[in-house]
Amino acid sequence: MQRPHQPDDDLPPASPDDRNGPDDRSGPDDRIELVVLFGGQSAEHDVSCTTAAHVLRAADPARYRITPIGIDREGRWQLAAEAQAALAEGPHALPGRLDPSGAPVDPTAVVHAATTGVAEAGPRPTVVMPLLHGPMGEDGTVQGLLELAGVPYVGSGVLGSSVAMDKAMAKQVLAANGVAQARWRAFREHELTPGLPAQLADELGLPLFVKPANMGSSVGVSKAKTVEQVRDAIHVALAYDEWVVVEEAITGREIEVAVLGNLEPRASVPGEIVPGAEFYDYADKYLDDGSQAIIPATLSPEATEEVRRLAVEIFRALRCEGLARVDFFYEDGPGGRGFLCNEVNTIPGFTPISMYPKLWIATGVSYPELIDELVRLALERHARRRRNTQR
Ligand SMILES: Nc1ncnc2c1ncn2[C@@H]1O[C@H](COP(=O)(O)OP(=O)(O)O)[C@@H](O)[C@H]1O
Ligand SMILES: [Mg+2]
Structure with a gap:
């Protein structure tokens, strides 16, 4: 996947040392430890790296001491020395810099190291900012790990994250709350029969949108205009999740x-x-x-x-x-x-x-x-x- 386009390639380079070195104020360093989690195993890995690069630059160095943790495409967690170096080079240096040959690291150990290994300056608040899009990041899994580790983290908890991530489950909860939505159907891989695409087209009308339940950034989403295309689109969606959501196409x-x-x-x-x-x-x-x-x-x-x-x-x-x-x-x-x-x-x-x-x-x-x-x-x-x- 190509790196996300951003128009602001010309941001001034930031020196990671400037950000995280001892700050020049006298007295104890009472900055908040901000642990930024980025990368990840989802199809949105690159988007996450770009986001992290921007957050690392924008966070006020007088308020935060930042520790980046990178997750490579194989799911290995690293206290990202590479990420620190890449940050100095510009907002697009991060994608591809997480070295998959690095030793596999136990996520629990990395979180522990990042959130407790900073005690010289005395205990101070730590906050983890998961900037991970899609499955294994936005879906409650990482949030569960952080709950177990007992560290505060940015964003929704386990339940909110997982329900919102799953388009089929979110639709059910919203329907139960009387929220208006496009007409939809959800099914699981084993429920796919040869007749289902035609049945869905009959029930919801063509064109249809077909999506994996658990994805983002439009990955695996198709607009299908014929029953044949519905069938193909279902197979595309099934490459990403065993649950598929099919919706009427909205003109709006x-x-x-x-x-x-x-x-x-x-x-x-x-x-x-x-x-x-x-x-x-x-x-x-x-x-x-x-x-x-x-x-x-x-x-x-x-x-x-x-x-x-x-x-x-x-x-x-x-x-x-x-x-x-x-x-x-x-x-x-x-x-x-x-x-x-x-x-x-x-x-x-x-x-x-x-x-x-x-x-x-x-x-x-x-x-x-x-x-x-x-x-x-x-x-x-x-x-x-x-x-x-x-x-
Ligand atoms: N039911 C629909 N009717 C019309 N357009 C749709 C429909 N569902 C999705 N789209 C189009 O596809 C895009 C991606 O779909 P979305 O459900 O938002 O997936 P993602 O989680 O990947 O962003 C939407 O921004 C919209 O342009
Ligand atoms: Mg969307």
Whole structure:
């Protein structure tokens, strides 16, 4: 997979030593330990590396001492000395720099080393920021590891992460909460019969969207216009997950809202994606300049209020915490069904040109402030859960 396109190749190089060396203030170093987890085994490995490079540059070195942990494509965790070096070279040096020949490392040991091996300056808060998209990162697995390790981490917990990641499960939970969505069906690999593609086409109408339940960045998503294409698209989706979701194709605008918070989440102004390709596919998201983001989206004040309210309601229904981007289709006009929830991303794209940070910037929260707020929310959630689970 090619490296994600970013227009800001010309960021000044950052020296990792400058970031993490002893800071020049006198007195104890009371910075927060920020452990950034990036890479990972999903198809979104490169996207994650690019995001991490940006976060590492933007986090305030006076507030954070940063330890990057890289996960290579084989799933090996490394306290990323290579990543530190790559960071000095620019935001695109990270992809490909995680050396798969490095010794396999036990994730628990890496988390332990990263979160306790820093004690010379006395105990201080540690926060892990998982910047991992897709399966084995955004889906609750890493969150479970961090729960066991007892460290605060940015974003949703195990339940919210796994429910939001699984498009089939998320749809069921949203349906139970009365949230409007495209008509859909989900099935598991062994339920695929020769007649199923035609049956789905009959029931939902053509064209159809076919997706693996557990993926992101449009990987494995197809638009199928004939029964034959539905059949092929199902096989494509099954390469990524044993659960497949099939949906009616919506003709509508794509509206996205960023949500930030724990108990009292706030919604950003809505943004609109205008896909360059026939739909917002992987190339469109990361490689071409085809798609366009309009922020804030051109919506009536009433529609704006409604979609912001819906985004918070959906965030709560899926038990999200910290952050999530809630994506909608908007069928406006006569006969339209209004806002239909498409999906929720609990670790949305997070480079400075990604929708999530851009929506907050338009709402008045800068990129570095967003990092500060996410860390604060991680510490707040951790303290609250500790209190609530003490015996
Ligand atoms: N039911 C649908 N109707 C119309 N377009 C769709 C539908 N589902 C997905 N798409 C298009 O495909 C893109 C990717 O699908 P999405 O479900 O968001 O997957 P991912 O999790 O990979 O982002 C969407 O942004 C949209 O452009
Ligand atoms: Mg999407």
